[in-house]
Structures are given as structure tokens and as C-alpha cells.
Amino acid sequence: MLAKNPDVRISLPVVCFVWQIAMIILFGVFVRYDEESDAHWSEHKREKNITSDIENDFYYRYPSFQDVHVMIFVGFGFLMTFLKRYSFGGVGFNFLIAAFGLQWALLMQGWFHALDPADGQIKIGIENIINADFCVAGCLIAYGALLGKVSPVQLMVLTLFGIPLFAVEEYIILHVLHVRDAGGSMVIHTFGAYYGLTISWILYRPKLDQSKRLNGSGYHSDVFAMIGTLFLWMFWPSFNSAISDHGDGQHRAAINTYLALASSVLTTFAISSLSAKRGKLDMVHIQNATLAGGVAMGTAAEFMITPYGSLIVGFCCGIISTFGYLVITVSRRIQDTCGVHNLHAMPGVLGAVVGAITAATASESVYGHEGLVNTFDFKGKYAERTPATQGGFQAAGLCVALAFGIVGGAIVGFILRLPVWGDPSDDNCFDDEVYWEVPEDEESIPPILEYNSHMVGKYADRM
Amino acid sequence: MLAKNPDVRISLPVVCFVWQIAMIILFGVFVRYDEESDAHWSEHKREKNITSDIENDFYYRYPSFQDVHVMIFVGFGFLMTFLKRYSFGGVGFNFLIAAFGLQWALLMQGWFHALDPADGQIKIGIENIINADFCVAGCLIAYGALLGKVSPVQLMVLTLFGIPLFAVEEYIILHVLHVRDAGGSMVIHTFGAYYGLTISWILYRPKLDQSKRLNGSGYHSDVFAMIGTLFLWMFWPSFNSAISDHGDGQHRAAINTYLALASSVLTTFAISSLSAKRGKLDMVHIQNATLAGGVAMGTAAEFMITPYGSLIVGFCCGIISTFGYLVITVSRRIQDTCGVHNLHAMPGVLGAVVGAITAATASESVYGHEGLVNTFDFKGKYAERTPATQGGFQAAGLCVALAFGIVGGAIVGFILRLPVWGDPSDDNCFDDEVYWEVPEDEESIPPILEYNSHMVGKYADRM
Amino acid sequence: MLAKNPDVRISLPVVCFVWQIAMIILFGVFVRYDEESDAHWSEHKREKNITSDIENDFYYRYPSFQDVHVMIFVGFGFLMTFLKRYSFGGVGFNFLIAAFGLQWALLMQGWFHALDPADGQIKIGIENIINADFCVAGCLIAYGALLGKVSPVQLMVLTLFGIPLFAVEEYIILHVLHVRDAGGSMVIHTFGAYYGLTISWILYRPKLDQSKRLNGSGYHSDVFAMIGTLFLWMFWPSFNSAISDHGDGQHRAAINTYLALASSVLTTFAISSLSAKRGKLDMVHIQNATLAGGVAMGTAAEFMITPYGSLIVGFCCGIISTFGYLVITVSRRIQDTCGVHNLHAMPGVLGAVVGAITAATASESVYGHEGLVNTFDFKGKYAERTPATQGGFQAAGLCVALAFGIVGGAIVGFILRLPVWGDPSDDNCFDDEVYWEVPEDEESIPPILEYNSHMVGKYADRM
Numbered sequence A, B, C: 001m002l003a004k005n006p007d008v009r010i011s012l013p014v015v016c017f018v019w020q021i022a023m024i025i026l027f028g029v030f031v032r033y034d035e036e037s038d039a040h041w042s043e044h045k046r047e048k049n050i051t052s053d054i055e056n057d058f059y060y061r062y063p064s065f066q067d068v069h070v071m072i073f074v075g076f077g078f079l080m081t082f083l084k085r086y087s088f089g090g091v092g093f094n095f096l097i098a099a100f101g102l103q104w105a106l107l108m109q110g111w112f113h114a115l116d117p118a119d120g121q122i123k124i125g126i127e128n129i130i131n132a133d134f135c136v137a138g139c140l141i142a143y144g145a146l147l148g149k150v151s152p153v154q155l156m157v158l159t160l161f162g163i164p165l166f167a168v169e170e171y172i173i174l175h176v177l178h179v180r181d182a183g184g185s186m187v188i189h190t191f192g193a194y195y196g197l198t199i200s201w202i203l204y205r206p207k208l209d210q211s212k213r214l215n216g217s218g219y220h221s222d223v224f225a226m227i228g229t230l231f232l233w234m235f236w237p238s239f240n241s242a243i244s245d246h247g248d249g250q251h252r253a254a255i256n257t258y259l260a261l262a263s264s265v266l267t268t269f270a271i272s273s274l275s276a277k278r279g280k281l282d283m284v285h286i287q288n289a290t291l292a293g294g295v296a297m298g299t300a301a302e303f304m305i306t307p308y309g310s311l312i313v314g315f316c317c318g319i320i321s322t323f324g325y326l327v328i329t330v331s332r333r334i335q336d337t338c339g340v341h342n343l344h345a346m347p348g349v350l351g352a353v354v355g356a357i358t359a360a361t362a363s364e365s366v367y368g369h370e371g372l373v374n375t376f377d378f379k380g381k382y383a384e385r386t387p388a389t390q391g392g393f394q395a396a397g398l399c400v401a402l403a404f405g406i407v408g409g410a411i412v413g414f415i416l417r418l419p420v421w422g423d424p425s426d427d428n429c430f431d432d433e434v435y436w437e438v439p440e441d442e443e444s445i446p447p448i449l450e451y452n453s454h455m456v457g458k459y460a461d462r463m
Helices: A011-030 A043-048 A057-079 A087-113 A126-146 A152-176 A185-202 A219-241 A248-274 A285-298 A307-326 A338-362 A369-376 A387-418 B010-032 B041-049 B057-077 B089-112 B127-144 B153-178 B183-202 B218-241 B248-272 B281-298 B308-327 B340-360 B367-374 B387-416 C011-030 C040-046 C059-077 C086-111 C126-146 C153-174 C185-202 C208-214 C219-241 C248-274 C283-296 C305-324 C340-361 C369-376 C385-414
Strands: A029-034 A123-125 B031-033 B120-124 C029-032 C121-124
Touching: A011 A087, A011 C011, A011 C126, A029 A087, A029 C029, A029 C248, A029 C305, A043 B340, A043 C248, A043 C369, A057 A087, A057 A126, A057 A219, A057 B057, A057 B248, A057 C059, A057 C219, A057 C248, A087 A123, A087 A126, A087 A152, A087 C086, A087 C219, A087 C248, A123 A126, A123 C219, A126 A152, A126 A338, A126 C029, A126 C248, A152 A185, A152 A387, A152 C369, A185 A285, A185 A387, A219 A285, A219 A387, A219 B057, A219 B089, A219 B218, A219 C219, A248 A285, A248 A307, A248 A369, A248 B010, A248 B057, A248 B089, A248 B127, A248 C121, A285 A307, A285 A338, A285 B089, A307 A338, A307 B010, A307 B031, A307 C219, A338 A387, A338 B031, A338 B153, A338 C029, A338 C040, A369 A387, A369 B041, A387 B057, B010 B031, B010 B153, B010 B308, B041 C059, B057 B089, B057 B127, B057 B218, B057 C059, B089 B120, B089 B153, B120 B127, B127 B153, B127 B183, B127 B340, B153 B183, B183 B281, B183 B340, B218 B248, B218 B281, B218 C059, B218 C086, B218 C219, B248 B281, B248 B308, B248 B367, B248 C011, B248 C029, B248 C040, B248 C059, B248 C086, B248 C126, B248 C385, B281 B308, B281 B340, B281 C086, B308 B340, B308 C011, B308 C029, B308 C126, B340 B387, B367 B387, B367 C040, B387 C219, C011 C086, C029 C086, C059 C086, C086 C121, C086 C126, C121 C126, C126 C153, C126 C185, C126 C385, C153 C185, C153 C385, C185 C340, C185 C385, C219 C248, C248 C283, C248 C305, C248 C369, C283 C340, C283 C385, C305 C340, C369 C385
Parallel strands: A029 A123, B031 B120, C029 C121
Antiparallel strands: none
């Protein structure tokens, strides 16, 4: 059996070392502190007439940053521990690619968004590291579609290409089209989901059934996954408000997201119960579809969508997402381990549409003149843009996200099909034993009186 | 066997859908953003002469809000995963009723506390969503007494009635009596505990012993429960300070709670060890009684109780609460699964008494004139109230909380006894199989060579 | 078998009670609120010309405090749950000694750092409780070396002596030598690690092999440990920035730590994979060495080390730390359960060296005049100190930390060898059954039809 197992002993260390060294060199050439994190801050403060250190952007955004950081590492990481024997891979590889991706994102996003024209260098502060975490989220969503079927080396390659694709897509959507997408329904969720789904489609494994014994959850792994679910759910208001405007923008984004999430929980439970014999609930739905409201508020959270508008969005998304898990098989060829189509793709697209409609119907009577200008940033060369036009551009943004996800995923998918990446065989998917030293089970502890005999584990004969 | 199992396939979805739709309609009619989360904030800021966005209440309270949010969903949720086979129900139903309850609380508390007389609408901001989380906590405490013995439909009903009971009780205590109770020793813990205990008393199951095989913890479920314990314990300073006065009020409330909690840990370990053969510690005590100091500081945390006063409160509560778990059976009729009598009822009542005494003995020499007025809000029509009088009103507040808990619980208990809610049979309590699709155990994974055979799970013959 | 088991039924309660009562008395005599947490704050504000409550230090530091608090209780606690049958002891005793230690630290650090000369009392506020958590971290690191081999009473003694040793060491390093060490590479990590390692060396158990059946992880306990790892990893930026200067100091410390941690993840994965057959990763490395970058940035985080400098530090530490787990056995006599030598000692020393070099090479061209003075606090009697001199003092600080750790550990080690502390026998180490009531395993639940028969657990014959 072991002969079929992949060997990543050379490829994984090489990829990690070479890319990390590249990061160091590129950071050395390009990356410096911005005005608010540089020791010259006290001079800067005087120049800008800032009277207090509390006006440093750090204090506006650091609590949200830490919440987002938890979502990336514990939220996504533990959500992917639900498979009974792939918890190490779920949380561990998530950790690896997020740690690489955030460095690479600081560079790629920096070149597009934070380049100081004076010296050609990227100046980083708290907002950049939040954005880097956001950028990473796109790749982690893609990982969800591939969970258990790819090697860590493939995941590093997915991230290597995913981050620049994200950065370009984001540049076109936010800067060229001047679209608002603070929580990333388009930029993060739609892109990330279609990127992963397209790769999964290209990496189609017709004989994946050979691993079906492991493609399911266990009692405790389901509880572990709830840790991921809840930290994502609780901190989503921070995610959608982390880079919104200071003041009412952040405040409103948090409230809207809080409400939409609450609403999706109820419709998720309703549909889950309705669909099973005796009304038994399915943990897969509870772990995933309850989050759909947060995904769908990614664009409109900072708008004046109203509290009941947020509840309606969450209501619909809980239903759509749970139905996704129940009935939709977009294509038998897409083997979507975590169901990112249901959690990120559909709610992301819906969120983009909601955002476009909310933007198109914005008015000075609702926002006030100043509020409208601030919320949609109708300043400088966009001073003449109307809400209706903005709605059209928002819809265009969705198309860009879809295009980048699908085309980018196709290209990266073909790269990942090269037979050099050490992916598992069809009957070894969803199994931590392939890439990890797995301890014998606790259950196999010999009784205390036999401590001198050798430990005989349940899987000992296989090791 | 299955014939005895309840079927919630119609009732649970109907309740979730109808109530969520009702929320949407009521929010549509009543709920809007407040001045600080509305896009008119920049105009409001100018009017009020606020110079910086950082003065938006969001920045004073959002970090505490997120901590409270974690307590509600991960804290209470994981604390209730301790049963070996009811972890899904513990964390899952907690999730459901909290998500419903917070919406309902925004409405009910809004009608009583946040109604804008100008237009008859509820204006919500960060403080309202913290209060909604607080209100939900009352119902989650009640759930603790009923864990494993009720259906999700019953829990929704418990929440439907619990939230308005809470809102009225809170209105009487905080507004009519002008009592201070920032962390809710009375309003949240005393009310919630007696509400749940009274319901449990009415739902008494004489044959609950038939489920005793499942009414206990497992090694891993105890570790899961520690996640809940620790997040409650760590974030309790945020809970008690979340809606305290800006500045010294929040600062002092956090410090006092931090100290009281530390002190209860030591006395809990002491009593737990003292009570068992060879001094062996009991996880039930560690998971629960260590939190008693936080409960008991709910009223007095923002007062000048002094650091050593906080330590004394924690010291006593750790002892009382652990003794509760050891010896007190208030009545055999009260089947209190999580021991909320020991964790919330007794420390809550004690906290109210401590608060009353601390208030009654407050003086200008300790608080300063301004400090006394600010801390107890001796303004407007309460400008003439003395600390001694305040102490009396604090004690009266406790009576109101008790009365609402017991009378409300009795009424709701009788409603929940109606034979229509799909509660489990006496021999099916504490069992996730009743309401959840439970995966086969990890342990039953067939060896790798047999992947073509059908999976034979430990419980397969029952499914 | 049981005859060999220790009995802590008298000693543990006595220690907990007596020390907690001592804390109450000492707090009563010495500890009061500081100006920012006292009800006189509004008067203080006027005197100091502070215009807004948001300038209260609480709002600068509270979010970081809560993150640090999570690191202490969930981070350290769950990191120590990795042993298959010592999870209760890992997270439980961590809880106990941290709760005692933080009170004791407020006193000890208060006498050295926060004594008000006007009235001889310790005035505490948010910064003091962060520092108390830091002080506790030193003792928890030491616990890591001893995990599973000592009794809770020994751990309390270790803390009783560890806290004052820490406070004196910190006083010498930070105040006498005027060394900068905001995240504690020296003060916390070097001291704590050598304190624990020396104690472990003195408590050497030649026959520890008799417990080797339990000295390993299980599949689920490894996932629990990842909770600890990730919360430490995510919140380390808050740890290193929690007490840095307001404004750019905190901002820069967070960014530098974020980058160093990301970099260590990649080199940890690389070395771990390179070292095993077929490139299989080892959870021990992922759980620990990924954190080395945070340890090593403890001193230099607030300096202008540059973003690429931070990446280089993380790069090296990930390698060194993982190699530590692979090859270094400093001495067979040091039985270092968690490998604190690899995670805290080596990276801590390296961090001190990095800090000394970064300080020595600081210049006005990089920091600006004001920035240099603020960052290194070259004020008052230190106004004439140059960066080069500062570098020398930084190196001297490392020697002080090492000396206190080793000498202090030796003394405390000999105290802990007294045969009165109830430590486990050599064949009972790493076993929760010694100090905890351990539930029967979930696996031994009898089938539902047999609920009337007695439960027959896997280990029932031993109980």
C-alpha cells in the first residue's frame, strides 16, 4: 500500500525555504513602515495637527484585525477539522498556506494599493495587514473545495498564484471600477469559491469513492468544527467592518452583519430539520449555512441597508445555502469537500447583487449629502458618479470576480495536474497518515499493569 | 425503540420560519440605526461638537462587545458540551436560541429602553447589541438547567417568553427603581437561574434515571467544556464592564472582575480537592465554580469595592458554589443538569447583596462628589437620592429579579408541559441521536484494506 | 497500585486557602485603584487637561490585555493538553497557578514598579494587570518543562517563588539597567525557560521510562493542543505590543511580530518535513516551533527592526526551534516534557541578542531624534545614553535573566525535592487519574437496550 503514497520530503521543504527566502529579499527591497507605524510618527502627528496618539489608525482597527486573524487561523482552520481523520491536515495546512499567503499578499497588494510614489516602496500599517488576511481568505476558501485531495505542495502553488490573481482582481474592482466591497462578497468569496471549484473540477478524481470510508465526520471532529464555525460566526461583524470608514461606517457594518448572521441561523435550522426523517438536524448544515448571512453582507454591510434589510438577506441565504448542501450537485465532476459552492459561491454572488441594488437605490434623503459622499467615496474623479451608475459598476465588479476565479482556477488547475506535486492516491484521500506522523489512538493505551510490554496500536500493523 | 422518539420535522421548521418572518416585519416597522451608526453621523458630530470619529461609542464598546459575543456563543455553548453524547445539542441549540433571542431582545429591550419619542422607532447602536447579548444570556442560563431534557422547540418557546420577561424585569429594576446592575447579578443571573430552575421543577421527570447512562461526561467532552469555561472566565471582565460608564467605570469594572475571578479559582480547587478521596479534583467544579466570582461581581464591579473587596467576594463564591455542587440538592424535583443553582442562582443573589451593601456604604470621601454622582447616576429626578437609599433600592431589585424568575418560570413551565413540543422520552434524554444525525464513531473506521466493504459502525444496527 | 499514588487532600486545600487569604490581607493593606480606574478620574482628567474619556489608558490597552489573557489561559493551557491522558492536568493546573500567580504578581511587581511614594500603596490599572499576566507567563513556561511529573502543590510552590524572582529580575533589567524588553524575550521567556529547566534537572527521574506509555499524544489531544498553538500564534502581536508606547510603538510591535511569526511557520514546516521518512510532518513541531518567531521578537518588536528584519528573525527561529525538537538533548538529565528549551530558551536568548544588536545600531537617521528618545526612553538620568551603550546594557540584561532563571531554579528545585509535596510515582506520571476524577470513556457507553445494566467501562476493573 505504501508504495502509492506520495513523498514530499524534498518538494515541501524546498518550496517553503525558497519562497520564504524570496519573501525576505522582496521585503528587503520593497517594504517599509507607514507613517503611523514609523518612529517618525510624533513628527508626522505634529505636521498633520493630530493631537492624540489615540488617533493612530492602530486604535481604530486593531481589535477588528485580531478578530479577522482569529477567523483566518482558528475559524477557517477548525472549520476544516470536521473530517474524522483529516483534522491535522485541515488545521495544519490552513496554517501553512495562510502564513505564506499573508506575506505574499502584503507584497502583491502593496504594489497595487500602497506603493509610495516618492520612493517606490510599499508602506505598511494596520490596514495593510488586515487586507493581507483578507487576501489569504480567498485562497483558504479555495482550499475548502480541495480539502483532503491535494498535497501541501499543491496548496502552496495554489496560494502562490491565488494571491496575485486576487490582488489584480481587487485592483480592478476597487480602484479601476471604483466599486465598494468592504467585506468582500465579490472580491473574496466569489473569487475564492470559483477559484477553488474550478481547480477541483480540473483535478476531478473519478475513483474518489475508494476513499469514501474517510470522507465523513466523527462525533468529536464535528465538535471541533463547531469551534471554527462559531469563531467565524461571532467575528464576522469585525470582518465586514474591519476596513470600513471610521465612525458610522464601521459601526453600521458591524450591526448589519450581526443581524444577517442571526437570521441565517434560524433558516438553516429550519431547512435542515425539514429535510430529514423525524426532523433530525445535520451538523454539516449547522457548521456551514449559518455563516451564509455574513458572506452575503460583505458588500452591503456598510450601506444603509437598514436592520430589517439585513435580516432579509440572512433569511434568504440560510435557505439557499442549506438547500445547496441538500440538493445541488452543480456537476458530478466538481468534488467540493467543504461545500464552498453553498457557503461562499452562492451567498457571495447574492451579496454582490444585494450590494448593487442597495447602491443603486441610495439617495441623499437616506444618507444625507455628506453621508452619501463618504459611504460611496464620491470624491475626486468620482465626484459626479450617481448611485444608479454606482449600482451598474457594482454589478460589473461581480463579473470581474467571477472571471478571475474561473479563468485563474482553470490555469492553476492545469498546473496542479502535473504529476510532480505529491498528491495522494485515490484511496488515500482524506487521510492524515499520508502527510503526518499520526499518533496511535488514545483508546489503545494498554492497561496500567502492562507498561513494560510494547504498545500495540490499532493501526500498528500498517506503520 | 424509535417509536418513542419525538418528531420535530414540522414543529421546528415552522417555529423557526414564522418567528424569523415576524422579526423581519417587526424590525421593518420599528428598528432603525441610531445617531452613531447612521450615515448622518458626520452631521451629528458637528452638531454635538465632537471632534473625532474615535469618540463614536463604537470604539469605546466594540472590543467588549466581541468578548461578550464570544461568551454567549462559545462560552455558554461549549460549557454545555460536557455531556458525553449531548455535545451537538449543547453547542447547537445554544446557537439556535441565542440567534433568535438577540433579535427578539433588540425589539423588546428597544421598546422599553431605546424608543425614540420623536418617531416611535427603536434606534440601535453598539450598546443595544451588547444588551441584546446580555438578555440572551438569561435564557441560556435557563437552558443550562434543562440541558438534555427538552426539545429545541421547547427551547425556542422558553426564549420567546424569557426575553420579554427579562425586558420588563430589567425595565423595572434599572429604570423604575433606578438600580445599578451593569454586569447583571440580578437582572441576568438571578433571573435566568430561577427562570430555568422553576421550569425544570415543573417539568420534573420521575424516571429520568432511565437515561443515567448518558448523564455524565467523557474525557474529551470534559476538555471541550473547558473551552467554554475558559472563554467565559477570561472575558468576564468585559462582560461586567461592557456597558459601564466611559473612563474609570469600565476600567474599574474590568479590574474588579479580574480579581474576583482569580480568587474563586483557588477556593474552588481547595474545596474540590478537600471533598474527594485522595484529594482528587472534579472537573464539574473546575468547569463551573471558578466562574462564580464573575457572577457575583455583576452588580458591584463598577463600584469602589476596592481590589481586596473583589478578592473577598471571589473567595466566598468559589466556596459556596463548589459546596453547592457537592451537597445541596435544593429539591429532588429540580433536575438541574448544569447546576445553574450553584453557578448562577447563589452567586447571583450574593452579588446582589454585595452590590446593595457597597452602594449603601458609598461616600463622597471615597468616590469624590462627581464620582459618586456619575457612578450611581444621581442626576435628574434622582439627584436627591442618598447612597443609603440606593442600597435599599438595590435590595428591592433583587426581589424583582427573583419574582420574575419564579413566576415567569412557573407560567412558562406549564406551557412547556403541553404534550406538543416533541420532548425526548425519559430513556432518551441526554442523547444527541434524538435530534441530530450522529456520525458513526471515528473508532469504527474499517482497516484500510477493506474499503470496499460496507462500513459497520458501532451503532449501525440501531440506525 | 493505588498505594503508590500521592494524596493531596490536605496539602492542596491548605495551600490554596492560606495563600488566598494572604492575598486578601496583603491587597487590603497595599493595593488601591490608580488615577485612571478610580472614581476621582473626572477630577484627575480636568487637572491633567485631558479632554476625553477615550484618553483613559484603558482604551489604549484593553483589547491587547484581553488577547494576552487568552494566551495565558487558553494558549498555554491548551498547548499543554497534547498528552493523551494529561489534558485535565495540562489545562487545569495551568488555570490554578495562573489565577494564583496573577494576584501575587500584582503585589510583587507593584512593590517594585507601582508603589505610590505618597502613601506607600500600590496603585493598579490596566497596565498592571497586563504585567501580572506577563509575570505569570514565566511560571507557566516553567510548568511546560515539568508537565505530568509534578503535583499541583509543587506547581503552587514553583509559582510562589517564581513570581518574586521574576519581579526582582524584571526590576533589575528594566529599571536598574534601563533595558527595553516590551515582549519579554529576556524577562519572560529566557527566565521562565531556564527556571523550569533547572528545576526539571534537579527533579530528574531516572526511571521515568516506566510512564512512557502515557508520554505521548493522541489524535484528538493533538487537535486540542492546536487550539493552544493558534491562540498563542494569533495573539502574539498583542503580547509584544501590549505595553509598548502609545501610537507608533504599539503599531510597529504588532506588525513586526505578525511578520516574524509568519516566517517561522514556513521554516518549521520545512525542517519538520525534511527530517522524516516520506516528508511526514510532526505535530510536535507544528504546535511549538511555529511560535518561536514571537518569542524571538519579544525585545526588538518595538524597535525599527524593519519588516524584512522581522522575517529574518522568524526564519532563523523556526529552523533553530525545530532542530531543537529533532536533535538536541541538552542533557539526558533534563526531562523537558513540552520542549521549553526549544520553544522559549533558545528563541528567547536569540531574541535578546537580536534586541541588543538592533538597539546598538539604532540611529537618529532611522528613528528621528524624537523617535529615538521615545523608543529607548532616553530621558531623565538616561538622557545621555547612546544606542551603542544601550546595546551593551541589553546584553547585560540577558545575563541577569539567565542568572535568575538558573540560580532561582536550583534553589526552588531543591525545595521541590522534599518528600512532602505529593508528586506522582515514576510509573504514574502523565496520568490524570492521579489528581483527577476521570470519567469512563465515551466509547464504553453500553448500547441503548441495556440501560438497566451497570456500566462496564474499559478501565472499570482498575477503579
